[in-house]
Amino acid sequence: MTAPTTEAVSQPAGTVRLKEAPFTLTAAHITKSFGSRTLWGGLSFTVESGTMTAVTGPSGSGKTTLLNCIGLLEGFDAGRIGIGPWTFTGGPRHRLGGRERACQHNVLGFLFQNYGLVENWNVRRNLTVPLRHRKGLSAAARSAMIDQALERVGLPSAQHTMIYTLSRGERQRVALARLILKEPSVILADEPTSALDHSDRDLVLRTLQEQADDGAVVLIATHSDHVIEHCTRHIGLRQGETPASPRSAQSKMVPITPDTP
Ligand SMILES: Nc1ncnc2c1ncn2[C@@H]1O[C@H](COP(=O)(O)OP(=O)(O)O)[C@@H](O)[C@H]1O
Numbered sequence: 001m002t003a004p005t006t007e008a009v010s011q012p013a014g015t016v017r018l019k020e021a022p023f024t025l026t027a028a029h030i031t032k033s034f035g036s037r038t039l040w041g042g043l044s045f046t047v048e049s050g051t052m053t054a055v056t057g058p059s060g061s062g063k064t065t066l067l068n069c070i071g072l073l074e075g076f077d078a079g080r081i082g083i084g085p086w087t088f089t090g091g092p093r094h095r096l097g098g099r100e101r102a103c104q105h106n107v108l109g110f111l112f113q114n115y116g117l118v119e120n121w122n123v124r125r126n127l128t129v130p131l132r133h134r135k136g137l138s139a140a141a142r143s144a145m146i147d148q149a150l151e152r153v154g155l156p157s158a159q160h161t162m163i164y165t166l167s168r169g170e171r172q173r174v175a176l177a178r179l180i181l182k183e184p185s186v187i188l189a190d191e192p193t194s195a196l197d198h199s200d201r202d203l204v205l206r207t208l209q210e211q212a213d214d215g216a217v218v219l220i221a222t223h224s225d226h227v228i229e230h231c232t233r234h235i236g237l238r239q240g241e242t243p244a245s246p247r248s249a250q251s252k253m254v255p256i257t258p259d260t261p
């Protein structure tokens with residue numbers, strides 16, 4: 001796996017619980033190209049903890065790629081991404097380093113379009129993954145936490161169910177339970193409601209709102225007007241253009257103001 005090159009600017013030690021104080025997620029003039037095609041260039045925005053931000057744009061405008069770059073799953077070509085005290089700088093790719101891994105373990109959480117669950121594991125085994133980095137938890141405590149998270153997403157007693165037997169909505173519920181257990185400070189959700197019925201969609205939004213209320217930054221790539229209306233911030237990507245002035249699609253929304261160059 002590749003990742004951006006990074007500056008040794010700031011190096012938080014140990015487990016980072018960013019949500020204990022307000023923090024920002026910042027993109028400063030970030031650029032991403034595939035060959036001669038620039039997906040987005042000079043993109044800048046700042047979002048504060050405790051907010052839900054919609055990332056919109058036509059298919060192919062680079063929403064998934066933007067979330068992957070912020071999530072340090074993919075490199076970017078120029079600019080800087082700041083996540084609380086961490087700074088990651090775009091440039092030539094290199095191997096995923098210790099800082100990126102530490103940030104992924106401690107700070108970042110994902111809701112993937114394809115749920116990102118291991119299909120031939122049961123629910124319990126999938127939900128043990130986010131608890132791996134929690135020290136000092138007994139097996140009984142882990143099991144109780146998993147039960148509680150499953151209760152919250154309406155899947156009580158599902159610990160021993162195999163993922164491949166679940167519906168799409170149920171899989172997304174398990175992915176939500178994984179987020180609840182991980183309690184990430186930054187949540188990157190890629191069209192998390194696109195394949196769901198209304199009740200599962202509302203559960204996704206409610207759970208993400210709870211995480212934001214708890215102090216997380218939540219970014220949601222979406223085409224859904226319902227999801228966009230639920231968000232209070234908006235980053236609009238336009239196909240093949242430099243989004244110098246990300247817009248608001250809904251008048252009640254606060255558009256993200258580009259940072260001063
Ligand atoms: N690894 C890659 N190599 C080349 N092109 C890619 C790669 N990943 C994505 N793309 C292209 O970048 C564009 C944006 O993709 P994506 O971020 O998935 O957009 P969106 O999520 O807005 O639909 C698409 O045209 C896609 O084909």
Ligand SMILES: [Mg+2]
Nearest residue numbers: 063064065190
């Ligand atoms: Mg996409």
